[in-house]
Amino acid sequence: MQTKARTLPLSKRGMSFETFMWLFTRLSALAMYGFIFTGIVGALIMGAQNDMSFVEVMRWALMPNVGHVEHTNIPDLSPFATLFWRSVASLFFFTAIAHGVHGVVVILDDYFATENQRKWIRIINIALFVIITPIGLYVIWMG
Amino acid sequence: MSDRNVSLSAALKYKGQGPYLTYILHRIGGSMIAIFVTMHILGTFFEMIGWQIGDMITDIFISPPFQIIFMFGMLFHIINGMRITILDLFPQALIPYHKQAILIEWIIFILVYSFAVITTITTTIARMS
Numbered sequence: 121m122q123t124k125a126r127t128l129p130l131s132k133r134g135m136s137f138e139t140f141m142w143l144f145t146r147l148s149a150l151a152m153y154g155f156i157f158t159g160i161v162g163a164l165i166m167g168a169q170n171d172m173s174f175v176e177v178m179r180w181a182l183m184p185n186v187g188h189v190e191h192t193n194i195p196d197l198s199p200f201a202t203l204f205w206r207s208v209a210s211l212f213f214f215t216a217i218a219h220g221v222h223g224v225v226v227i228l229d230d231y232f233a234t235e236n237q238r239k240w241i242r243i244i245n246i247a248l249f250v251i252i253t254p255i256g257l258y259v260i261w262m263g
Numbered sequence: 264m265s266d267r268n269v270s271l272s273a274a275l276k277y278k279g280q281g282p283y284l285t286y287i288l289h290r291i292g293g294s295m296i297a298i299f300v301t302m303h304i305l306g307t308f309f310e311m312i313g314w315q316i317g318d319m320i321t322d323i324f325i326s327p328p329f330q331i332i333f334m335f336g337m338l339f340h341i342i343n344g345m346r347i348t349i350l351d352l353f354p355q356a357l358i359p360y361h362k363q364a365i366l367i368e369w370i371i372f373i374l375v376y377s378f379a380v381i382t383t384i385t386t387t388i389a390r391m392s
Binding site for chain 2: 146149150153156173174175176178182187191216217220223224227248252255256258259262263
């Protein structure tokens, strides 16, 4: 049996922070599919057909960091470590961590319902975001 | 604000069928990715600055059993997320077909995951020789 969609236009619903983050989660997911597609096409152009397996292309496409192609048969890694790929990796990483931090907060909110618990969930997650982001960028740019 | 009054055992017995299964697997997959990414970044960073714990973390992450388990959660999260995004961006046209969308999603997931598992095993064997 098919059910009728129940939708309310944004003009009637209003743009609260939660609505904004709901939209951000979906749009950031779309952006990440774009990054994955860019990684796959890039790997194929740079010799993946002959020197990388499917799972190795997947690993590279999910985070185009040169460390992810170190153990493949690619003879020269320099095309994988260009300014372009480090920039793509940085943008991908930043999108993913923003998407992920919000996702973790949404999940934890379902299991910790008091105001104090939710405050600490946010403090811990934002602190992790602030600590992990520069370390991740260091790994991408110095690796 | 009240405490959540549904126990975990009651939640696991909830008969939400297909849509609930995708909902809970999406959350499990997302949590796996969040923990893995955090540990992987820290592990690689520790390796770069010469701390031995970094090598230990990386050894776990490059082991095929870990990769096969992790890829289940990660690929499911990616493919299920694509279904959610497409349906939510065109709700009036597509949400009536959400059950068909879940069926298509499972077919895509099984194909991609099977291929990923097979190539993980064959690549590991090939790289050893």
